[in-house]
Amino acid sequence: MDKLKLHSPNFIQDNIAKLAELFPNCITETLGTDGMPQKAIDFDQLRQELSDKIVEGPQERYQLNWPGKREALLTANAPIAKTLRPYREESVDFDTTQNLYIEGDNLDALKLLQETYLGKVKMIYIDPPYNTGNDFIYEDDFAEDSESYLLKSNQKDEAGNRLVTNDESNGRFHSDWLSMMYSRLKLARNLLRDDGVIFISIDDNEQANLKRLCDEIFGESNLLATITIKVRYEGKTLVEDMNFQKLIENVYFYAKSKPLVKLKKPESEYDFSKFEWYIKETGEPNIIELGGKKVEVFFDGSFEIVRGEPSNRHSAPLNKNLAFN
Template structure:
C-alpha cells in the first residue's frame, strides 16, 4: 500500500501516546432552559485543545463512538477566519516546535497540516466503535494527503467512499480558474459498519404505478439481463405463445428455472408481441434508497442556507463564513447512527452537529448523545450558546422555531494527571486518578466499588490502588488481611512493598509502584 511521508512524520506518528492526560472539569450544566451546577449531562461540550480532549475521553469512550463527524481546517492559507483555518497559527507553531523540533522551521504548510492531523486521527480511531464510521469534510487543498493517511490509520479496506457535497449553487464569475461548488467528505469505518439507507420521498416513488392492477401494488420496469457477464446464464427464453427470445450476450440475471417461476407469478412480463421481456420492481419491496456519492445542495442545504440559519439564531450577528447546514449533518446521522448512538465532533465550530442531533431526537424520540470539542475562545459564547438557543427555541414571529429540549454539560480541560517529573498531580481529584488507573488496566469505564482501595475486578483478577495523598503507603501483610475480594490474581499498586516473594507467589500478587508502574496511554 502506498504511504505518505513528510517532514516531521516520524515525530508525530506515535505522538498521541505522549499527549498528557488531562481531566475534564465541568463548569456548568444547561438543563430545562437554565444553567445549573447540579448533576452532569451525558451530552458534552468541551473547551480545549482537541488533541488533549480526545485523550481525556478514552477512559469512558474508547470503542464506543458510533459516528464521528469532523470539519477540520482546510489549510486554504486564508487568514483572519474565525475557524482559524491556517496552519501558520501561533498555537500550532508552538506545538510543532515542541513536538517536531527544529525541523518544524522547514515545514511547508502541507507538512504542518499533516503533523496536526495525524495524532488526532489516531485518537479518533481509538474512540470509534467497531460498527462505527468517521466522516471528514474538506476541500481539494488536502484531500489527496488526507486519503493516504486515512488509508494508513483506518486501513485501505475500510474506505467506505467519498461523498461530494454541492456547497454552493450559484457560480463565481470572478474565479481565477474553475468555480468550485463542492467539498469532499471521506467516510471510513472500523470493521463492522453497515451503512444505512435514506428515506424515500414522493419524488423517488413517482416512477412506480400499477397499470395492470397487480395485487402486489405499484411497480416499475427493470432489466432482466445480468449486470455482468454470466456465461452459464446464456440461454433462450420461450414465451407463453412459443416464441423464442434470444439470450443477450451478457446473459440473464437468473437461472432458467427461476425465470420460468417468475413468469408464472407475473413478476416477469412480455410486451404485446412477445419480443421483449421485463421484470417488475415493486415499490413495497424497496427498503429506503441506496446512498449515492453526490449530495446536492437542494437536498442537504448549502453554505448560504447555513449562514441564513445562523443569522436567525444569533440575531444577524454571525462570525462564521462557511458553516455546515444542519440538513447535511442530519443525512450523515441518518445513514450511520441509531436512536441511542454517541456522536463526536472534535472540530465543533458553530455547533451544527449538536443542532442536528437535537433536531433528530425531537423528530423521532431518539436518545442520541453528542460530544463537541472546540479549542477556540468562542466555545462558550458561540458553540455552547447556539446549543442553548436550539434547546430553548429561537427566532421571532413567523420565523420562530420551537425548542428541541435537551441538555449538556460544558467542560474545560483541567490539569494533567502527571507532573513533568513523572509524579502524580496530587491536586487532581482521587476519583479521576482511579478512573485513569483502572482504564489503563481494564480498558473499561470506572465505577467506584464500595471496598476501600479496590479499583475493580476483571477476568478473575482484582485490582487495588493503595494510595493516600498525604502519606506513604506500603503493601504488607496487614494490608493483605484487609482485602475482601476473592480472586485468582491480585494486582496491587502502592508506594512500597514489604512482602516476601514467597507470599506474593502464594497469592499470585503483582506489585506495581506508584507512580512508576502506572501505564501511560
C-alpha cells in the same frame, strides 16, 4: 471425502492480519518471492508505535511521508497531565443531560476522552481546517518556521547551506497540516467502537493528502464511500477573479472495521405508479432481423404513449422484441 491439505497454515499472514487490527498504519506492501505484492509489517513504524522516543528508520517502502511525521505519532501516543473541569454555572441540566461540550485544545480533549470513551463511540464527524493558506495556530507547535522546516527536511544543513534546489516550492504548510491531522485522527480511531464510523469534510486543498492519511490510519479497505457535497451554486461566488468556481466539497466516510458496519438503507414500499405509462400500437410494425432475432420496429405514427391505471402488468406481449424509432 474431504481432501487432505498438503500445506500448513500461513501463520505469517495470520499474524499480519492480527496486527493490522491494532495498527493498520503499520501495514505496508512488499514483493514476495513470486514477485507479486503482498502485505508486510512496517517494523520502523511499529517500533515507533511502541516507543516513547523518536525512532529513526530510513527503509524504503510505499507510504505517505513528510517531515515531522514521527513527532506527530509521538505526540499522539504521549500522555498528558491534564483534566476536564466542569462548568456548572454555564451548563444546562448538568446532572441529567446526555450531552457533553468541551472547550479547549482538541488534541488534549481527544486524549482525555480516551479514559472514558475508548472504543465506545459509534460515529464521529469532523470539519478540520482546509489549509487554504490562512493562518492557523496549532497548540501542539506544528506551525514551524521556514528555516526549521528546511533543516528538518534536509534542504539545508545546520550551517545554512542549501542542500537541494526548488526550496521555494517546499511542502512546509502541507507538512504542518498533515502532522496536525495525523495525531488527531489516530486518537479519534481509538475512540470508535468496532462497528464505529467517521466522516471527515475536506476540499481540494488537502483532499488527496487526507485520503492517503486516512488509508494509513483506518486502513484502505475500510473506506466506505467518498461523498460529494454541493456547497455553493454556480455564479454565486464572491471571488470574481477565479477562473474556476469551487462548487463541491468531499466527505470521506471510513469504518473502523468495515465488515462489522451495518448500514440502514432507507426503505419504501414498492410503488407501481411508475408503470402508469403504456405503449399503444396504432399501426403495423416493420419486421427486421437483428442478431439472429426478428425485431418489430415501430415508426412514428404507428404507436402512442398513453397514460392508464398503475399496474404491474406489461401492456405489450412478452414474446415481442420492440424497438421504436
